[in-house]
Amino acid sequence: MNQRLKSMAENRAKLISAARKAFAEKGYAASSMDDLTADVGLTRGALYHNFGDKRGLLAAVVEQIDLEMAAHAQRARAKAGDGWQGLLAEGAAYIELALDPEVQRIVLLDGPAVLGDPSQWPSQSSCLESTKLIVERLIAEGTLKQIDAEAAARLLNGAALNAALWVAASAAPQNVLPKALAAFSALATGLLK
Amino acid sequence: MNQRLKSMAENRAKLISAARKAFAEKGYAASSMDDLTADVGLTRGALYHNFGDKRGLLAAVVEQIDLEMAAHAQRARAKAGDGWQGLLAEGAAYIELALDPEVQRIVLLDGPAVLGDPSQWPSQSSCLESTKLIVERLIAEGTLKQIDAEAAARLLNGAALNAALWVAASAAPQNVLPKALAAFSALATGLLK
DNA sequence: TAATTTAATATACACATCGTATGTATGGTA
DNA sequence: TACCATACATACGATGTGTATATTAAATTA
Numbered sequence: 001m002n003q004r005l006k007s008m009a010e011n012r013a014k015l016i017s018a019a020r021k022a023f024a025e026k027g028y029a030a031s032s033m034d035d036l037t038a039d040v041g042l043t044r045g046a047l048y049h050n051f052g053d054k055r056g057l058l059a060a061v062v063e064q065i066d067l068e069m070a071a072h073a074q075r076a077r078a079k080a081g082d083g084w085q086g087l088l089a090e091g092a093a094y095i096e097l098a099l100d101p102e103v104q105r106i107v108l109l110d111g112p113a114v115l116g117d118p119s120q121w122p123s124q125s126s127c128l129e130s131t132k133l134i135v136e137r138l139i140a141e142g143t144l145k146q147i148d149a150e151a152a153a154r155l156l157n158g159a160a161l162n163a164a165l166w167v168a169a170s171a172a173p174q175n176v177l178p179k180a181l182a183a184f185s186a187l188a189t190g191l192l193k
Numbered sequence: 194m195n196q197r198l199k200s201m202a203e204n205r206a207k208l209i210s211a212a213r214k215a216f217a218e219k220g221y222a223a224s225s226m227d228d229l230t231a232d233v234g235l236t237r238g239a240l241y242h243n244f245g246d247k248r249g250l251l252a253a254v255v256e257q258i259d260l261e262m263a264a265h266a267q268r269a270r271a272k273a274g275d276g277w278q279g280l281l282a283e284g285a286a287y288i289e290l291a292l293d294p295e296v297q298r299i300v301l302l303d304g305p306a307v308l309g310d311p312s313q314w315p316s317q318s319s320c321l322e323s324t325k326l327i328v329e330r331l332i333a334e335g336t337l338k339q340i341d342a343e344a345a346a347r348l349l350n351g352a353a354l355n356a357a358l359w360v361a362a363s364a365a366p367q368n369v370l371p372k373a374l375a376a377f378s379a380l381a382t383g384l385l386k
Numbered sequence: 387t388a389a390t391t392t393a394a395t396a397t398a399c400a401c402a403t404c405g406t407a408t409g410t411a412t413g414g415t416a
Numbered sequence: 417t418a419c420c421a422t423a424c425a426t427a428c429g430a431t432g433t434g435t436a437t438a439t440t441a442a443a444t445t446a
Contacts, residue, residue, distance in 0.1 A: 003413065008423065027306075029222060032403065045424045048405070113220075113306035117362040151369075151376035154359045155352040159380070162351025163344070169310040176344075183344035187352070190383025195443090201394070225432065238395045241434070 012050050012060075014040040019061050024102040028058055028110040055114060062111045063123040069097050069107070070126030077134070084143055084192070087134050091160050091184050094127060098164025099173065108161060119154075128157055135191075144191045152191055159187055205243050205253075207233040212254050217295040221251055221303040248307060255304045256316040262290050262300070263319030270327070277336055277385070280327050284353050284377050287320055291357025292366070301354060312347075321350055328384075337384045345384055352380055 018040045022031040033044050033054060051057040073093045080089035097103055112118055118125040132153035138144040144152070163180040170176040211233045215224040226237050226247060244250040266286045273282035290296055305311055311318040325346035331337040337345070356373040363369040 007413095011423085029307075034403075043425055044404085045426075047424095049423060053405070109306045113302045114222075117358055119359065120362060145379055147376055147379055148372040151356070151359070151372040152379070154355050155373075155376050155380055158355025159348040159352040162347050162354070165310055166312065166344070166347045169312060179341035179344040180348075183340055183348050186338055186340055186345070187348055187380045187383045190380045190385075192383075200442095204394085227432075236396055237433085238397075240395095242394060246434070 008050070011040075011042060011046055015042065015047060015050065015057065016060050016064060019057050020065070020102065020106070023058065023061060023106050023110065027105060028054075028114055033057075058106075058110065058114055059122075062107055062115065062121065065103060065107055066121070066123040066126050069094075069103065070130060072097055073127055073130055077130070082134070082137065083141075084138065087131070087138065087156075088185060088188060090131060090134065091156055091188065092181055094157065094160040095164045095167070095177075095180060095184065098161055099168050099177075101168070104165065104168055108165065125157075128153055131157055142193065145193050147191065156188065160184060201243070204233075204235060204239055208235065208240055208243065208250065209253050209257060212250050213258070213295065213299070216251065216254060216299050216303065220298060221247075221307055226250075251299075251303065251307055252315075255300055255308065255314065258296060258300055259314070259316040259319050262287075262296065263323060265290055266320055266323055270323070275327070275330065276334075277331065280324075280331065280349075281378060281381060283324060283327065284349055284381065285374055287324075287350065287353040288357045288360070288370075288373060288377065290320075291354055292361050292370075294361070297358065297361060301358065321346055324350055335386065338386050340384065349381065352377060 015037065018036050019031070022036045022039075033047055037044050037047050047057060051060060073090050076089045076093035077086045080086045098108060107118075111121075115121060119128060132149050135144065135152045135156075136149040139146060139149060163184055167173050167176045167180050208230065211229050212224070215229045215232075226240055230237050230240050240250060244253060266283050269282045269286035270279045273279045291301060300311075304314075308314060312321060325342050328337065328345045328349075329342040332339060332342060356377055360366050360369045360373050
């Protein structure tokens with residue numbers, strides 16, 4: 001029963017999937033909703049019914065990618081433990097993630113421009129949240145200086161993000177990546193007590 | 194003589210000025226070129242002749258603001274000297290600059306989304322360049338660790354940028370700003386030898 | 387100074403795209 | 417089976433960009 005809900009969920013998934021591809025390849029502004037919906041055998045009627053408007057579709061796409069990013073960071077931290085090494089591992093994971101063109105274009109460039117400051121997003125920028133949790137724990141342990149946890153998390157993420165944009169835009173990413181990771185580690189040690 | 198060049202320069206200036214206001218208030222995408230040009234008594238004919246297209250106008254606006262930002266950072270550094278304190282002062286200046294809604298919307302949000310990675314811009318993101326110069330000097334002095342100067346400059350700027358976005362989006366910026374500055378200083382000390 | 391050329395800007399048009407208002411058809415329900 | 421709700425399609429209007437053509441004013445030359 002409830003075949004309608006099922007097919008609606010399928011159509012939502014199809015549209016999000018098509019939007020991911022279109023937004024990543026052409027950018028948000030240059031993506032036509034007519035083309036995008038036609039690609040999956042629908043029309044804009046389905047789109048506006050499900051997502052309200054073009055921005056709503058972008059928001060749904062961003063949320064999906066954001067959750068995937070959080071899962072990736074979670075795995076990286078799990079490998080490295082919950083301590084100082086975990087924090088560094090998460091930063092490195094974040095830098096790696098931002099090398100993905102899909103993440104760059106959709107989450108890092110068009111997302112903020114169209115949806116506004118990431119910290120205000122419903123998905124709450126999961127990466128930011130998890131970084132903040134680690135920082136809080138390390139402060140409580142006495143590993144880190146007594147510093148505002150959110151501030152530290154935001155700056156760390158910002159540094160990692162810019163590092164990733166730099167690496168990705170460079171001519172030889174494989175040569176630049178180690179430099180970025182080294183600089184990130186150095187900066188992070190500034191938080192140690 | 195050459196009154197034509199003069200009036201053309203005046204028109205360019207008018208258009209850039211109107212664009213600064215429109216882009217800052219409505220964002221790039223929502224700014225109509227018809228409205229914008231009409232505001233200064235011109236039509237889109239002048240615009241397309243001078244700037245090629247809408248992106249060209251944004252590029253011109255970004256370049257102008259970027260130069261102003263560089264001048265501001267220069268002054269802040271001059272006050273604090275050329276050493277370690279100068280680097281911190283420049284970071285603080287950058288955070289302050291990014292609190293300006295015009296800078297946020299145009300240079301930090303729409304700029305990267307429409308024009309691509311800032312380091313590829315003709316203006317070369319002057320702030321980044323000056324930070325890099327200081328870092329190089331401090332490394333040569335032995336004050337900072339042997340680290341890639343561009344990497345360090347990029348991460349510092351990225352951290353400052355995110356700090357500013359956070360502060361600006363917060364409910365009580367005046368309470369949050371000190372936290373951001375403290376976290377920035379802490380991070381930066383990680384670069385010290 | 388008058389004629390001619392050049393170029394900066396205005397005007398008009400073609401095309402694309404978004405959002406909405408209305409229509410339709412199918413799954414759920416009494 | 418008849419009815420209703422709703423997911424989606426279709427049709428339309430408005431807006432906005434870029435371009436091609438026209439116009440006007442400055443610069444140049446004879």
